[in-house]
Structures are given as C-alpha cells and as structure tokens.
Amino acid sequence: MxxxxxxxxxxxxxxxxxxGCEGCQLQITNKEENxxxxxxxxxxxxxxxxxxxxxDDYEIAFxxxxxxxxxxxxxxxxxxxxxxxxxxxxxxxxxxxxxNLRSRFPLPDVVKEVYDGHHVDTGPVRKVAExxxxxxxxxxxxxxxxxxxxxxxxxxxxxEPQFPKYPxxxxxxxxxxxxxxxxxxxxxGPVTRAGCNAVCPRNRLGCWGCxxxxxxxxxxxxxxxxxxxxxxxxxxxxxxxxFNAFSGILNSDC
Amino acid sequence: MERPPDFNNKSLLMQTEKGFKSEVINIVKLxxxxxxxxxxxxxxxxxxxxxxxxxxxxxxxxxGCGEVPISISSSPSNREFIGLCVRKAGKVTGMLHRLEPGAxxxxxxxxxxxxxxxxxxxxxxxxxxxxxxxxPLRSPIYWVNEHRSEYKDITILYxxxxxxxILFDYQFEEWRxxxxxxxxxxxxxPDENWKGKVGLITELFEDISIDPEDTFAIxxxxxxMFKFICAHLADIGIPRQRMFVSLERRMHCxxxxxxxxxxxxxxTCLDGPVFDYWTVMNLKEAI
Amino acid sequence: MLFKTxxxxxxxxxxxxxxxxxxxxxxxxxxxxxxxxxxYRFLKVNSFEELEMDYTRSYSSPKNYFLPFxxxxxxxxxxxxxxxxxxxxxVHPRVIIGxxxxxxxxxxxxxxxxxxxxxxxxxYFARRQNTLIIGxxxxxxxxxxxxSMNTDTAFHGFDLFLTDIGDKYFVAINSDTxxxxxxxxxxxxxxxxxxxRFKTVKEQIKSKFKTQVDITILPELMDLEFESEVWxxxxxxxxxxxxxxxxxxxxxxxxxxxxTNLTFTKATKRRFLYSCNLLDFAAVAxxxxxxxxxxxxxxxxxxxxxxxxxxxxxxxxxxxxxRCGKACLAGISPKAVIDDLIKTEKNEY
Ligand SMILES: Cc1cc2nc3c(=O)[nH]c(=O)nc-3n(C[C@H](O)[C@H](O)[C@H](O)COP(=O)(O)OP(=O)(O)OC[C@H]3O[C@@H](n4cnc5c(N)ncnc54)[C@H](O)[C@@H]3O)c2cc1C
Ligand code: SF4
Ligand code: SF4
Ligand code: SF4
Ligand code: SF4
Numbered sequence: 001m002x003x004x005x006x007x008x009x010x011x012x013x014x015x016x017x018x019x020g021c022e023g024c025q026l027q028i029t030n031k032e033e034n035x036x037x038x039x040x041x042x043x044x045x046x047x048x049x050x051x052x053x054x055x056d057d058y059e060i061a062f063x064x065x066x067x068x069x070x071x072x073x074x075x076x077x078x079x080x081x082x083x084x085x086x087x088x089x090x091x092x093x094x095x096x097x098x099x100n101l102r103s104r105f106p107l108p109d110v111v112k113e114v115y116d117g118h119h120v121d122t123g124p125v126r127k128v129a130e131x132x133x134x135x136x137x138x139x140x141x142x143x144x145x146x147x148x149x150x151x152x153x154x155x156x157x158x159x160e161p162q163f164p165k166y167p168x169x170x171x172x173x174x175x176x177x178x179x180x181x182x183x184x185x186x187x188x189g190p191v192t193r194a195g196c197n198a199v200c201p202r203n204r205l206g207c208w209g210c211x212x213x214x215x216x217x218x219x220x221x222x223x224x225x226x227x228x229x230x231x232x233x234x235x236x237x238x239x240x241x242x243f244n245a246f247s248g249i250l251n252s253d254c
Numbered sequence: 255m256e257r258p259p260d261f262n263n264k265s266l267l268m269q270t271e272k273g274f275k276s277e278v279i280n281i282v283k284l285x286x287x288x289x290x291x292x293x294x295x296x297x298x299x300x301x302x303x304x305x306x307x308x309x310x311x312x313x314x315x316x317x318g319c320g321e322v323p324i325s326i327s328s329s330p331s332n333r334e335f336i337g338l339c340v341r342k343a344g345k346v347t348g349m350l351h352r353l354e355p356g357a358x359x360x361x362x363x364x365x366x367x368x369x370x371x372x373x374x375x376x377x378x379x380x381x382x383x384x385x386x387x388x389x390p391l392r393s394p395i396y397w398v399n400e401h402r403s404e405y406k407d408i409t410i411l412y413x414x415x416x417x418x419x420i421l422f423d424y425q426f427e428e429w430r431x432x433x434x435x436x437x438x439x440x441x442x443x444p445d446e447n448w449k450g451k452v453g454l455i456t457e458l459f460e461d462i463s464i465d466p467e468d469t470f471a472i473x474x475x476x477x478x479m480f481k482f483i484c485a486h487l488a489d490i491g492i493p494r495q496r497m498f499v500s501l502e503r504r505m506h507c508x509x510x511x512x513x514x515x516x517x518x519x520x521x522t523c524l525d526g527p528v529f530d531y532w533t534v535m536n537l538k539e540a541i
Numbered sequence: 542m543l544f545k546t547x548x549x550x551x552x553x554x555x556x557x558x559x560x561x562x563x564x565x566x567x568x569x570x571x572x573x574x575x576x577x578x579x580x581y582r583f584l585k586v587n588s589f590e591e592l593e594m595d596y597t598r599s600y601s602s603p604k605n606y607f608l609p610f611x612x613x614x615x616x617x618x619x620x621x622x623x624x625x626x627x628x629x630x631x632v633h634p635r636v637i638i639g640x641x642x643x644x645x646x647x648x649x650x651x652x653x654x655x656x657x658x659x660x661x662x663x664x665y666f667a668r669r670q671n672t673l674i675i676g677x678x679x680x681x682x683x684x685x686x687x688x689s690m691n692t693d694t695a696f697h698g699f700d701l702f703l704t705d706i707g708d709k710y711f712v713a714i715n716s717d718t719x720x721x722x723x724x725x726x727x728x729x730x731x732x733x734x735x736x737x738r739f740k741t742v743k744e745q746i747k748s749k750f751k752t753q754v755d756i757t758i759l760p761e762l763m764d765l766e767f768e769s770e771v772w773x774x775x776x777x778x779x780x781x782x783x784x785x786x787x788x789x790x791x792x793x794x795x796x797x798x799x800x801t802n803l804t805f806t807k808a809t810k811r812r813f814l815y816s817c818n819l820l821d822f823a824a825v826a827x828x829x830x831x832x833x834x835x836x837x838x839x840x841x842x843x844x845x846x847x848x849x850x851x852x853x854x855x856x857x858x859x860x861x862x863x864r865c866g867k868a869c870l871a872g873i874s875p876k877a878v879i880d881d882l883i884k885t886e887k888n889e890y
Binding site for chain 2: 661767793823826
Binding site for chain 3: 002003004005008033034037038040041054088138150152153165166167169170173174176178179181182183184189190191202214215216219221222225
C-alpha cells in the first residue's frame with residue numbers, strides 16, 4: 001500500500017469488548033460494502049465479533065465498554081502493556097457512558113434490583129482512562145462508522161487525528177434544524193463535541209452529550225440559559241449526568 | 255417552461271483551485287525539524303509562467319492530506335526549481351517530511367505581497383531573522399546578491415535558540431565572501447561547541463552601526479521578536495515605513511476569502527504577508 | 542427598472558411552471574416555537590402549496606444555496622507517485638422564491654468578496670449565475686434593523702422582486718430571463734391605481750420599523766472601544782457555538798480539509814463553512830492560538846462586520862436581519878452589543 005510514494009504498513013489491530021452493549025463493534029461491522037476495504041488497511045489479529053483468530057501481537061488496541069470488574073481491570077492493563085496505541089471507543093469507554101447511571105445508587109441495591117440478589121462480580125463503573133492511559137478517544141454512543149474509518153486512515157498514515165473542537169450546534173445549524181431549545185426541549189448541544197452531524201436534534205430529541213464535552217465549553221453560560229428557560233435543577237442534572245460526560249460541573253448537591 | 259440560462263460552460267473565471275503540478279526533485283535535511291524541498295513545476299510552459307518576488311509565498315498541497323502556506327526560499331531568477339523550507343509542525347508538514355524525491359505536489363501561487371526591493375535601491379539593507387524567519391529571507395538575499403552593485407551595505411542578523419537550529423549555515427561562507435554581506439549570528443542557549451555570541455538577537459545591535467537616514471530593514475521571526483526589534487529601530491530613527499515584517503497567521507485559501515488569516519481590518523494573504531511596520535502598528539491584534 | 546403587475550392566480554401558475562423544470566427553493570415551516578410561531582427555513586418546494594408566501598423570517602438565511610455549508614473544491618485520482626486533479630463547478634439551475642431585501646443585499650455584499658476581488662470564486666459565480674432570484678417585500682418584524690443598515694430595499698441583485706398589493710403583486714423586473722418568464726403569465730402594465738397601492742404599502746412598511754441601530758461612528762467606535770469591558774461582558778456569555786455565523790446571510794469564513802478514500806486511490810479537497818467564534822479559528826500548528834478567548838473571538842466577528850468590511854468595501858457587512866440575535870441562546874445581538882458600545886462611549890455606565 002502506498003500514498004504519495006510513501007509505503008504504508010498495515011498495522012496489527014485488536015478489538016476488545018468490556019462492559020457495554022457491543023453496539024460500537026456492530027457499527028464497525030455493519031456497513032458491509034466498505035468492510036473489505038476497511039479491513040484491507042489493517043491486519044486484524046483479535047476481534048471476537050468477526051473471527052475466531054486470537055493473537056496477541058497487536059500494535060493498536062480498540063477498547064469498547066466501561067470497566068467494572070477486577071478481572072476487567074487486569075485484562076485492560078495487559079492490553080495496555082502490549083498496545084502501542086490504545087483507542088477508547090464509544091461513550092462507555094471514553095466516559096463511563098450510560099452504565100454510569102448505576103453509580104448513582106449504592107452497589108448492593110443495584111445488584112439486588114438487577115440480578116435479583118444472585119452473586120455477581122461487579123464493581124464501580126469506570127472509564128478506560130481511569131485505569132490506564134488512553135491515546136485516542138473515539139467518541140459517540142454508538143461511534144460513527146464514518147468517523148471510525150476516518151480514524152483508521154489516520155492511524156495507517158501515522159497522522160494524529162484531530163476531532164472537531166467545536167460543539168454540536170454548528171452541525172445542527174448546518175442541517176437547518178430548528179433549535180429544540182426554542183421548542184421547549186432540553187439540549188446539551190452547545191457544550192458537546194460535534195461530529196455526529198447533530199442526529200438527535202435532527203430528530204427533535206435534544207443532545208444528551210454522548211460525545212463528551214467540546215473543547216473549552218462554556219458550561220456556566222449554558223446552565224444559566226437552561227435555568228432561565230425554566231428547566232429545574234433535577235431535570236438539568238439528570239441530563240448532564242446521563243453519559244457522565246460533564247462530571248464535576250454541576251453543584252455537588254444535585 | 256423556460257429554464258433560467260445555464261452559465262455552466264460560460265464561466266471564463268480562473269480555476270482558483272488549480273495549481274501547478276510539481277515534482278519534488280531534491281530534499282535537503284537541514285535540521286531534525288526542517289527540510290528544504292526543491293520543487294520543479296512540470297511543463298516548461300507552466301514553469302515559465304511562474305514568476306515571483308522576494309517575500310511571496312505559495313500554497314503547497316499534498317493531495318489527500320492538505321495545503322499549507324510556505325514562503326518561497328529561493329532566488330526569483332532561478333527558473334529551474336523553487337526552494338521551500340518546511341518545518342515539521344503538524345499534519346501536512348509532517349507528511350511532507352516523509353516524502354521522497356520524485357513525489358508530486360501541487361503549488362498555488364505566488365501569493366501575497368513582497369519586499370519592495372526596488373524602493374531599497376541605493377540604500378543599506380538590514381535583514382533580521384529569528385529561527386525559521388531566515389527561510390523567507392533567502393529570497394531577498396539572493397536578490398541583493400544578483401543586484402549587488404545597486405545596494406550599499408547589507409547586514410544580516412540571525413538569532414536562534416540553540417546552535418542545532420541554525421539553518422543554511424553551509425551557505426554562510428558564500429554569503430559573507432562572495433555576496434559581500436555582513437552576517438552576524440547569536441544563540442540563546444549555547445552548547446559546548448558554540449564559539450559565537452550568546453544572547454538575544456537585540457544584543458547584536460551593539461556590534462553594528464546603523465545609519466537610520468539611509469537604511470531599510472526587513473524583519474522575519476516570531477511576533478515577540480519583531481515587536482522589540484522594530485521598536486528599537488524606530489527609536490534610533492528608522493522611519494516605520496522603511497521597516498518590513500512578514501506576518502504569519504492560520505491560512506486556508508490564500509486568496510482573501512476564508513478569513514482565517516485576518517489581522518485587524520485586513521488579511522495576511524492579500525495585504526500581506528509583508529507589511530510595513532507603520533501598517534502593522536496600526537492593525538489591531540497584529541502584535 | 543421595469544415594473545409590471547401579476548395576479549396571485551397567475552403567479553401561482555408561474556411558480557408551477559417553474560417547478561416543472563427547475564429546482565425551486567422557498568420558505569417552508571417545519572416546527573413551532575414555544576409561543577406557537579412557525580419556524581421557517583428555505584427548503585426545496587415540490588408544489589406551490591408548500592410555499593409559504595406569508596412567512597415572517599427564515600430561521601437561517603438562504604446563503605447556503607450560494608455558499609454551501611460543505612462543498613467539494615476538487616477531487617483527485619491518486620496512483621503511486623502521481624495524481625490527477627479534477628475541478629468541477631457545474632450546478633443545476635435553481636429558482637429561489639421569497640428572498641427578502643436584506644438577503645438580496647447580503648448577496649451583493651458577498652459578491653464584493655467572492656466576485657469583485659482579486660481572485661473571483663468560480664464556485665460561487667456558477668451558483669450565482671444559475672440561480673433565478675424572486676424577492677418578496679414584507680412588513681418589518683420587531684427586531685429588524687435593516688433600515689439602519691440601509692439594506693431595507695433592493696435595487697439590483699435579483700431577477701424579480703414582488704410587493705404584495707392585495708390581489709396582485711407589484712413586480713420589479715431586473716433580468717431578461719425573468720422578463721420572458723413573467724410575460725408568459727399575463728403580466729400587466731402598471732396602472733395608476735397599482736402605483737398608488739404600491740406607494741401606500743411601501744409607506745406602511747417604512748412606518749413599521751421599530752428597531753434602530755446607530756452606526757454613525759461605529760467603525761471608529763470599534764477601534765476606540767477595542768479594549769472595552771463590553772466585549773468581556775458579552776463574551777463571557779458566548780458559548781462559542783458558531784450558530785450566529787451559520788445563520789447569518791453574510792458570514793462567509795471557511796476552512797478547507799482534504800481526505801482520501803479507504804484505499805488511498807481518491808482524494809477530495811472540501812470547503813466547509815466555519816465561524817470566527819469557534820475555538821480553533823485562528824489556532825496555528827504548535828498550539829498557539831491568536832484568539833484564545835471567547836470574548837476576543839466575539840469581538841472579531843463584530844470587528845469584521847462593522848469595521849474591517851467597511852475599510853475594504855465602504856459598507857458594513859451586516860444587513861440587519863437579526864438572525865444571529867435570534868439564534869444566539871446567550872442573547873447576544875448586534876443591537877444589544879452596539880448600544881452597549883455607544884453607552885460606554887458616552888460614559889453612561
Ligand atoms: C505566509 C506564511 C508563510 C509561511 N512560511 C513558512 C515556511 O517558509 N516554512 C514553514 O515551515 N512554515 C511556514 N509557514 C507556516 C506553515 O504554513 C505552518 O507550519 C503549516 O501550515 C502547518 O500545517 P500542518 O498541516 O502541518 O499543521 P496542522 O496543525 O495540522 O494545521 C492544519 C491546517 O491549519 C493551517 N495552519 C496551521 N498552522 C498554520 C500556520 N502557522 N500558518 C498558516 N496556516 C496554518 C493550515 O491550513 C494547515 O493545513 C508559513 C505560514 C504563513 C502564513
Ligand atoms: S438544538 Fe441543540 S445542538 Fe441544535 S442549535 Fe439548538 S442547542 Fe444547538
Ligand atoms: S446529538 Fe448529542 S447525544 Fe446525540 S449523537 Fe450527537 S453528541 Fe450524542
Ligand atoms: S454569539 Fe451566540 S450564537 Fe454566536 S457563538 Fe456566541 S453564543 Fe453562539
Ligand atoms: S443581523 Fe446578524 S445575522 Fe443578520 S446580517 Fe447582521 S450579523 Fe448577520
């Protein structure tokens with residue numbers, strides 16, 4: 001493989017799922033027509049979803065899901081030791097994600113409620129970066145196939161990927177959406193990293209912040225705007241905590 | 255029902271995005287961070303068309319990767335190839351550094367304003383460069399050499415942080431002896447092999463005498479540097495409109511459209527990159 | 542200029558005729574805001590009934606039909622060490638119905654940059670040439686300040702311009718194409734009565750302007766108050782979200798990016814509309830940002846609109862539509878900011 005006369009090496013990659021819905025891995029495999037070209041760029045040595053082959057000589061590790069158990073912690077640390085580049089993929093791996101909602105309740109209560117008291121090996125929900133250093137975060141719930149392909153191209157070329165620094169509003173306005181805040185709905189678009197093409201506001205849902213905060217987001221201003229618009233503290237807190245993307249920005253008591 | 259007329263085939267406008275396809279014929283590694291690319295425009299006709307003046311820049315494109323503004327660092331009279339000195343700074347420049355001779359790139363240009371070499375005829379010229387700022391100065395240096403008898407004393411002051419960052423030192427002897435230029439260098443953080451002067455570039459002023467009545471200055475380097483230097487030169491009496499600086503801003507189009515290179519009320523790509531210091535002083539956010 | 546009248550019935554027939562062959566863009570509503578007002582935008586219309594001629598203001602300006610949010614400048618075929626560039630700027634003929642005087646003036650301002658400058662932009666030129674513009678008068682809204690910006694009337698830059706005078710439209714005709722088209726639909730000579738009605742409507746429009754912005758010494762003020770606290774006050778609220786620039790009919794800043802396909806055999810060079818309010822607008826390689834703070838970026842947007850553009854083209858860039866003010870969640874509008882600047886100048890704080 002060559003680009004402008006530069007010989008490109010196929011990196012060896014592995015995919016590893018932790019606690020999550022595997023939606024992100026599905027995103028990668030579901031666009032059939034591109035799959036061959038995509039996997040022609042890399043050598044997949046470890047990907048449960050598509051093959052039984054398991055090798056441990058990967059250079060790039062893609063992690064999806066959040067980390068909840070001690071055995072997962074150990075497994076993740078081992079992957080980090082092997083991988084030259086570690087990519088956290090999707091909201092669960094990058095932020096803790098939806099799973100994190102659980103952290104609002106005492107763990108024993110959760111186990112009782114969900115597993116009916118059966119013994120399970122589970123601990124607090126943690127994002128990947130809380131356990132090991134992460135090189136690249138590929139945001140989204142689920143990730144976008146388009147962005148994944150873009151990332152792989154960058155990895156093959158050996159260029160550091162630059163994600164949009166600006167918030168979702170830019171893309172939302174470009175799609176000529178009506179602003180859902182004007183329509184009385186809550187939206188975290190002004191403080192959330194763009195790149196999803198504003199799918200949620202497009203469908204009149206308001207943004208939940210699944211892609212994490214945009215760079216130097218002005219939370220204070222948005223909170224003030226939301227309060228002025230009459231949203232209650234509980235309502236705001238519920239939204240802001242949903243993906244665990246904005247931890248530490250709310251008053252600690254809500 | 256009638257359609258509005260179709261003007262698609264009538265547009266005689268220049269294809270602004272169409273550049274000169276060029277071959278990288280030689281790559282000189284200058285330091286760990288900088289390489290000099292010698293680029294030859296394909297087609298003798300196109301090569302003839304491409305003429306520029308000292309201080310102008312081109313948009314250098316690697317298709318699929320991106321396009322970056324780079325000052326031309328070779329002689330305007332060299333019609334065989336143009337020299338571009340590129341520092342590895344990010345996506346495009348990083349990729350350019352991995353190219354081998356024979357690679358094809360695109361160049362759009364020449365763009366921007368130039369140093370007014372004609373106005374300086376019969377005068378002394380003081381060229382001051384900090385770091386990578388020496389790259390755009392090579393073009394006026396070649397120019398004065400080729401028209402050496404038209405100018406009086408030529409002095410070059412060149413300052414860098416570390417000795418390893420000095421660019422084009424292989425040409426210094428030639429510049430001094432054959433070009434008859436007075437070249438002084440200074441470094442901020444010397445190593446054990448450095449025998450020259452140590453300190454900030456402004457300290458080189460102690461070693462030269464300037465006739466403010468009869469001198470033009472060209473200053474290239476980081477903004478903090480030219481701010482101090484131009485203030486000093488103004489203090490000793492050089493009129494601000496006889497000092498020229500080259501500004502650097504983020505740039506995407508090079509044609510005064512994308513607004514990324516804006517300074518105050520104007521654009522670096524159209525009214526610059528070469529500005530006289532009076533203009534710069536009066537542009538908001540320029541320094 | 543040539544004037545005619547056309548009945549609304551015949552106008553409908555004309556639009557239906559245009560719809561047969563052309564892509565027609567016009568104001569349509571999709572959602573409602575909390576007060577129950579319809580939210581309009583310029584979209585493709587498929588039948589005359591979809592067109593809402595009584596619309597108030599489009600949420601976003603129709604500029605994206607001339608400067609698309611994203612557009613391919615060039616494509617490349619890549620092979621080993623070589624490549625071929627292909628540039629195309631062909632566009633399909635298009636009709637836009639219902640553009641306001643301010644929007645047409647906005648295009649005239651964009652023309653200055655895109656067509657009448659050193660490097661005319663062929664992509665914009667192609668779109669401009671292949672678009673038939675039918676303008677439409679309206680009574681100003683509460684916050685329209687186009688009159689202050691001298692953009693409340695359009696004298697050129699359109700093909701047809703309609704003023705509603707009851708059962709018919711009073712039409713200004715500005716191009717041969719439009720003249721040919723409208724004459725196929727029984728356009729009539731202007732009668733004295735039509736002229737009287739036209740004058741009355743225009744008088745009415747004039748009397749309804751409520752918002753004024755004093756721009757007498759605004760360019761000077763922009764320099765004099767460059768360090769003013771006013772910028773910080775509004776800048777601290779700014780979300781750096783770029784909504785203002787996206788909806789504005791004149792903001793044209795952009796970025797360019799290049800990318801390849803998955804097999805490195807094809808590449809594209811794409812222009813995308815950007816905003817000077819976004820964090821990395823003026824950031825350069827190596828991490829330096831020439832405008833690191835929100836208030837500095839906000840100030841620059843105003844500086845370009847009301848100072849930089851004046852220096853270059855002897856007119857403000859802003860046309861006074863207040864779309865940016867409407868779209869801004871933080872309540873930042875030209876009226877509010879400029880009034881504040883004037884107040885500081887007069888030391889009214
Ligand atoms: C008039 C002018 C002359 C220049 N001359 C030279 C030169 O002779 N040698 C040299 O090494 N460098 C020069 N530069 C700087 C050079 O353009 C940047 O280092 C380069 O654009 C970085 O691009 P990148 O893709 O590697 O970095 P990234 O950070 O990946 O940048 C992405 C994009 O941002 C823009 N950009 C980022 N930084 C700059 C910058 N400093 N200036 C302009 N655009 C930027 C470019 O469009 C670039 O494609 C010059 C800049 C200007 C404005
Ligand atoms: S709907 Fe949300 S993302 Fe869209 S413009 Fe409004 S606040 Fe921004
Ligand atoms: S709009 Fe918000 S919640 Fe929806 S996909 Fe985009 S970032 Fe995620
Ligand atoms: S001024 Fe308003 S619309 Fe514009 S970037 Fe700031 S918050 Fe967004
Ligand atoms: S009022 Fe705002 S949106 Fe309208 S032209 Fe002026 S700056 Fe642009």
